[in-house]
Amino acid sequence: MVILGGGISGLTALHYVRKLHPDCSVALFEAADRLGGTIGTDQIDGYSFDWGPNGFLDREPLTLELCNDLGLSDDIERANGSVSNRFILRGNRLRPVPMSSPKFFTSDILSIPGRLRVMMEPFSVSRSDYVDESIYDFGKRRIGKEAADYLIQPMVSGVYGGIAERLSLQSCFPIMREMEDQYGSLFKAMISKAREARKKGKKSGGPSGPGGWLTSFHGGLYKLIEGFHEHYSELINVYHKAVKIEKSDSVYRIEFENGNSVESNKIILATPSNSAAELVTSLSSELTEALASIEYAPISVICLGYDASQIEDSVDGFGFLVPKLEGRRLLGSIWTSSIFSERAPEGKVQLRCMVGGDGDHESMDLSDTDLTSIVTRELSEVIGISGEPELVKLYRWKFGIPQFKVGHADRMLRIENELKTLRNIFVTGNAYYGIGLNDCVKQSFKIAHSLF
Numbered sequence: 475m476v477i478l479g480g481g482i483s484g485l486t487a488l489h490y491v492r493k494l495h496p497d498c499s500v501a502l503f504e505a506a507d508r509l510g511g512t513i514g515t516d517q518i519d520g521y522s523f524d525w526g527p528n529g530f531l532d533r534e535p536l537t538l539e540l541c542n543d544l545g546l547s548d549d550i551e552r553a554n555g556s557v558s559n560r561f562i563l564r565g566n567r568l569r570p571v572p573m574s575s576p577k578f579f580t581s582d583i584l585s586i587p588g589r590l591r592v593m594m595e596p597f598s599v600s601r602s603d604y605v606d607e608s609i610y611d612f613g614k615r616r617i618g619k620e621a622a623d624y625l626i627q628p629m630v631s632g633v634y635g636g637i638a639e640r641l642s643l644q645s646c647f648p649i650m651r652e653m654e655d656q657y658g659s660l661f662k663a664m665i666s667k668a669r670e671a672r673k674k675g676k677k678s679g680g681p682s683g684p685g686g687w688l689t690s691f692h693g694g695l696y697k698l699i700e701g702f703h704e705h706y707s708e709l710i711n712v713y714h715k716a717v718k719i720e721k722s723d724s725v726y727r728i729e730f731e732n733g734n735s736v737e738s739n740k741i742i743l744a745t746p747s748n749s750a751a752e753l754v755t756s757l758s759s760e761l762t763e764a765l766a767s768i769e770y771a772p773i774s775v776i777c778l779g780y781d782a783s784q785i786e787d788s789v790d791g792f793g794f795l796v797p798k799l800e801g802r803r804l805l806g807s808i809w810t811s812s813i814f815s816e817r818a819p820e821g822k823v824q825l826r827c828m829v830g831g832d833g834d835h836e837s838m839d840l841s842d843t844d845l846t847s848i849v850t851r852e853l854s855e856v857i858g859i860s861g862e863p864e865l866v867k868l869y870r871w872k873f874g875i876p877q878f879k880v881g882h883a884d885r886m887l888r889i890e891n892e893l894k895t896l897r898n899i900f901v902t903g904n905a906y907y908g909i910g911l912n913d914c915v916k917q918s919f920k921i922a923h924s925l926f
């Protein structure tokens with residue numbers, strides 16, 4: 475068995491292949507000189523900068539089980555309680571995101587008519603037939619245009635770097651669709667879920683699903699990847715970029731850029747979907763086309779280190795998101811050193827900013843200097859910063875986040891059908907059924923389960 479790709483998806487697949495099928499011989503091949511894909515952490519001058527993701531929600535038991543299997547349970551760090559202070563930028567002012575109904579009624583995040591429209595949600599028109607509705611259309615239909623613009627769109631750009639009008643509700647937030655189908659209203663669904671959770675003695679979550687607490691590791695998320703490396707180094711080959719897969723007599727032959735090759739009767743493709751598309755060209759044109767048509771949004775992470783005295787406003791909280799209508803380049807900012815410990819030296823602050831997304835592919839062409847100056851200027855206008863950051867670190871992801879656009883579910887059906895026809899070739903990763911780390915873990919676990 476061969477696994478291609480050493481991000482969280484490939485590594486989790488490796489772990490569960492070993493755990494569930496201990497007799498199966500398996501090897502993982504990674505193109506880069508390191509493991510982790512978009513997961514990485516740099517330790518610089520007392521700051522700890524995460525390259526891509528900075529945590530996962532602790533609501534997925536499989537991810538916690540994985541951490542435990544890797545001996546990392548004691549290294550887990552849960553986000554500070556202030557993480558529930560979240561803000562949305564509106565009219566150049568940060569407005570707290572209300573976390574309860576009474577707070578929502580008195581909040582100024584939406585106008586009075588906007589808030590009244592949200593309260594009418596239980597009486598909104600239901601979806602008549604089966605349609606792969608966009609997240610924006612769903613939001614507008616259920617809670618009104620203003621809430622779709624100022625609450626839903628920023629959440630979509632915070633999670634997907636995406637544009638709510640283009641993304642599929644069913645593929646991105648299936649739970650919301652289920653809530654509407656099952657209860658006829660999101661409010662009714664939340665009330666029922668809260669009641670059920672109370673009965674079970676649990677806390678329930680908001681509209682995006684059961685609650686979860688942002689979780690990482692002391693020192694940064696890369697600890698997770700080190701855990702895999704410690705356990706499986708003898709099964710892992712870095713500097714092995716697969717360039718071609720061919721099949722003869724039910725055996726797959728994989729060629730690597732460095733001239734090596736291997737044969738295997740089963741392959742798990744855990745590379746990004748665009749790279750998987752290139753690899754399967756000689757196997758199926760239908761599969762190649764379907765994989766290649768999954769688009770990605772670029773995203774740049776700009777980590778900034780400041781002396782605390784430079785920042786005028788309080789940055790005690792998770793950070794803020796910027797609605798598209800505000801016309802800024804910044805998608806949002808996460809106040810990392812308020813969320814986790816050891817992310818900045820004593821007396822210093824780490825702020826992490828995101829630029830790009832599906833609405834700003836041009837941001838990838840900005841020079842480092844221009845990108846930094848746009849971000850620091852926009853950030854200063856919001857939270858009042860004097861002077862320049864003492865440390866800047868940029869991480870650019872040209873193919874950052876897959877976009878589950880309207881039609882994604884049909885595309886996935888085509889992919890699944892082609893894989894079934896080919897037999898013994900599987901795909902896992904963030905491009906298919908969910909982009910979060912928990913989704914990648916779940917998907918790879920499922921694949922490892924279904925191998926034999």
Ligand SMILES: Cc1cc2nc3c(=O)[nH]c(=O)nc-3n(C[C@H](O)[C@H](O)[C@H](O)COP(=O)(O)OP(=O)(O)OC[C@H]3O[C@@H](n4cnc5c(N)ncnc54)[C@H](O)[C@@H]3O)c2cc1C
Pocket residue numbers: 478479480481482483484503504505506509510511512513525526527528529530531714715716717744745746749773774775871874875902903904905909910911912914
């Ligand atoms: C900026 C950013 C912030 C994010 N924040 C969060 C967050 O806070 N929480 C969260 O849950 N999720 C977050 N995500 C999403 C999450 O990080 C990703 O979905 C997840 O890490 C993807 O893992 P993966 O293994 O599927 O893919 P990748 O990490 O892309 O790994 C794929 C691997 O395949 C390798 N590869 C590619 N081609 C080949 C080839 N031909 N042969 C061999 N190897 C190959 C690559 O080098 C890479 O190592 C974020 C993503 C980004 C970009």
